[in-house]
Amino acid sequence: MTTAAPLLELRGVRAGYGIIDVLHGVDLVLQSGEVLALLGPNGAGKSTTLAVASGQIEPSSGQLLIGGREVNGARPDALARSGVCLVPEGRGIFPNLTVTENLRMMTFAGTSFSAIQEKAYELFPRLEERRRQLAGTLSGGEQQMLAMARAMATDPALLMLDELSMGLAPIIVDELYSQVATLARTGLSILIVEQFAKTVLGVADTAAIMLHGRVTRTGRPDEIAEELTAAYLGIESGGHQ
């Protein structure tokens, strides 16, 4: 993006489900071409932040800005078509469809099926071997690969990954994050939400800690790594944003 505006920015965002507020004034900035890791314990509001950023939940107050434009109230499908792509927690694939059929579902954005397949199999060659297999019968890691391949098939400008490592063996997590690093080198802006930080901090340019619906600390990954344990245990680190 040629503008100086961040690719994604949340300013004082409050949001929740019905009358229950989960986010209590979230401030978050993702620059173009940057990888931002949003870390925090279960229930901190990380996934809700992604739901707001992808348009699924509209903030009750505050601003959601993409490329400098306030997009509060934009429909999630419109955001997805323009290039804001979320890989949700639990992968969001169709378990009763084959790998090929799952990829075919991504033609909604107008990209040809052959181009989608080519891109997906180039990124994750293992999926080509499994192309006729039901997605639900894939291993957890392969399902996550399929979810990422589906996301990348739409040529996103902003990729958001929710709990990429959830339920996966460390070796698979490393493999997935090496792909994330490859994508990051192409200039793709990535927002990653994770509970467990070790691998993601190796990929991220910036990291943020989220607690009780607020971003309490933003900084370089090495700085954040030192404060993370204290933050998870609820000990004040003193370095608030």
Add this chain to the structure above:
Amino acid sequence: MTEERPGDESPRLQEFQTQVEDLRLSGGRANPERAAVRLALVLFVVAVVIEIVAFNGSSSASDSRDQTDFVILALLGVVVALGAVGLFIRASLTRYFRYWLVRLVYEDRANTDRLIEALRSGREK
């Protein structure tokens, strides 16, 4: 990684910026169906008021030409009431079918998971 940003000037990001600029926003309405249901209820109340006014007016008017005016007003009330009912049904059905679709997807997933689990346990035996 922050020093190098190969994507900063990329055509894809410029295209993204253009698409974001062109996004239509709902103007802060998180739930258009709820707003439509409320509007329908308000319209229905307005229709009832129009009918009452028309009834009172026509019954107190002695001239048939004045009564004709109130009949026209009453017809307008009927049109408003029909519009309100249509809007209410449309918004209610949209809400219901959205819920139904989500439920269907959820149950379908749960069924698939059970099938896969059964297939796996069958293979192990």
